[in-house]
Amino acid sequence: MSLLEVRHLVKWFTVSRGTLRRTVSYLKAVDDVSLDIDEGKTFGLVGESGCGKTTLGRSILRLEQPTSGDVVFDGIDLMKLNAKELRHLRPRMQAVFQDPYSSLNPRLTVGEIVGEAVEFHGIARGRERRELVSDLLRRVGLEPSHAGRYPHEFSGGQRQRIGIARALAVKPKLVVCDEPVSALDVSVQSQILNLFQELQEEFKVTYLFIAHGLNVVKHVSDQVGVMYLGKMVEMAPSEELYRSSLHPYTKALISAIPAPNPRQNQERIILEGDVPSAVDPPSGCRFHTRCWLAREECRSSEPELREAGPGHYVACLRV
Amino acid sequence: MRAIEPTRSAVDEAAAPERQRFKVWRRLMRNPSGVAGMVIMGIFLLVAVAGPYLVKADPAAQDLPLRLQGPSSAHPFGTDQLGRDILTRVVYGTRISVQVGALVLFVAVTIGVPLGAIAGYTGGWVDEVIMRITDIFLSFPSIVLAMAISVVLGKGIYNAMLAVGLVWWPWYTRLVRGQILSLKQSDFIRAVESQGLSPFRIVWHHLLPNTLATITVQASLDVGYAILATAGLSFIGLGAQPPTPELGSMVAEGRQYLTTSWWVPMLPGLAIFFTVMGVNLFGDALRDAMDPREIGR
């Protein structure tokens, strides 16, 4: 059963100029995206800069207010909640952020950071709360004694662990992980990725895992969605996406990942040009400006996301 | 150019904001002008607090036959046009000036900071309204506005302090609002928002403490100006009324004797000068010491 159902989510930012703040155009960060995530699974969202994956994650949590669309979480329509109801529901859907150096309040102790929401929402108080925090710290690979210390005494990887503990403290069902390992050293990334997997098994959480590295995303996810300029261009079970990708952008993405093996004969697909801006994106299929398969129709009509195989969706006119 | 970033591994030492404050202190101590500022401030604070016990005379006591006497052993700062001991009056005047600094800043911060926080965090029309009010206040030359409020409130030193405070708050509103607007975008604020904390708690517990450094530095620099502004009001007759020994009014009253009995206006004037300079030196050094680039992550 789906824990999260997203339907036709749109998030446009207004671009304004001048002293009177006239709206000049729109930054179409997320433009009609739908997805489902089943309970206990991991949905990986991948794409390059400007694709809208981070905005999508934030919009789902209503940290950004969606321009339109529906988000149904655990049977509850999030768009219909008022501010107070939403705050009350928040513990059930948490987030882990990218930058371990800015996602923790430098003036609070680790214990305060991890335990604050627990106290605020009445999940546990006093000694019970302290024990909860200690347990969690141990579970993420830190020491209970670290609760009295401050974030800047810890390394990037450790800070990320603190962030994870904070998210799990309020017993969420869904955790949106926004590039959680991108800012970490390579040797630490695998530690944290493993931690994510262990915690999922133990706490039975569902992940929306956002990253720009397809290799990382594929490794942790059951299902992967590829985004380009605000649109979902392909969605499939992770192994299937890798072995039989259909969308040209997905193929280019896979080919662009440098494999740590000098002999691997990489059939390199080198795309032309840069990623266009999401302000006034290209007409028709947004990828057509860089696509080697593009035809006349690609310039004028936008492809729909249709099912090309069991659980495998693609939005391309040439497939 | 910072080419390396010393990474921190597991922790073996004592807790950190102590370390932070300690670092700020250490840096302050290393700065000669900062130390000088602190020393001067220390002296003046001591005078302000212990003054009445150090000089037994009555600041209002007149001794007309002894008027306009130069500095002597009986009157180290001389006497003024009414025969009052200037040293005593300067001591009491310093007391008042210190109170001025504290009270003006208290009023300004108490009004300005919450308004700035509300404006910055809430945004929307609340922000617009608050900022327009702030702009109106800021568009008047501050002394003129202080004068106008003073007239409304009536004469007297405490009214003058209130007037200056009421003119001062907009700077704090702007300052805090700016800080909060940029802090609002930080990941750690998004994080606590995502945890469902109330706006009040976020502002009070997370945002404001992180603006503390900037507010402190600004306030320490403003103390000097507050003293000057209040002295200015007294100078033109709106603040302290005779016989209150306020340093500004002492300079005003003594002006005419500048060429004949220089100690009458000069010594109170120098007292103002040193107090303000001491505070300014300290404030500057404090700002340098608290510079986040120095402290590092």
Add this chain to the structure above:
Amino acid sequence: MTLLEVQDLTTEFRTEDGIVRAVDGVSFHVVRGETLGLVGESGSGKSVTSLCIMRLLQGTSARTTRGRILFEGEDLLKKDESGMRHIRGNQISMIFQEPMTSLNPVLTVGFQIIEALKIHEGLTDAEASEKAVELLRMVGIPSPDRRVKEFPHRLSGGMRQRVMIAMALSCSPKLLIADEPTTALDVTVQAQILDLMRRLKIELGMSILLITHDLGVIAGMAHRVAVMYAGQIVEVASADDIFNAPLHPYTEGLLYSIPTLDTPRGKLHVIEGTVPDPIHMPPGCRFHPRCAEASPRCRLQMPHLIHLGDRSVACLKYANGGTGEASAQ
């Protein structure tokens, strides 16, 4: 044949908390026409090494206390500032990670390229302008004659990096130092830039010192690889050898802990622990607290680079006969 030879380079930073030896006894060389990959994570000292070569650390709290940097036989550390200025941008060029901040935002792109050309090659304004347009064309920027007049903020990240490359190559340097040139770029753009660098290297016959933490980037670009950890070189070998038969446990760990597209789901191989605090380095081998193969010796003795054929490794595992002494070179 050897273009650049770094010998026993040691650079220290004086910080509030003590002396940080960011680079400690580093030695390697770059041969004419090859790409040497310098791999390491944060704190490894790789960036500082490159800045030392370019002598760009003057005016900071850094002091090079030991070693030689021989470029075509001349020790760069002994050169004065005007001598170095003749080298920089001319014989040795550098490109950096953040194209956003590496270009002067108030000068046009063309101006920045022309500057270097006029100073080093003595070209006239007209000649330099023409060459600038040529250079932009060479790095694959469309409509170069128009772009030349634009300011950096109008260009995308990928374009800016191309401009940086154009600037760096304008005087046909013998050595290009590229410090994380593609880390800040999207992966499809990264592929373009790496491709460009590969092509230009062959066309211009230059050497590249490629500094990065990304082993995948190294695999596609470098002939030889030097791995750095905590300020020291721990392994040097051909790219083939490094990837197929790594000797140092750190290199091994690094290779196996990165998920590739082929890695099956499940637990990843990890290197436990974190990079050490440069102020409090562990005794003996700096990697030993994290090393699965550490022995009691490793805490007592600092391993030196041992040469095994055409590769080297700094690990007591390969030291001779249990005495822990380095084998003869």
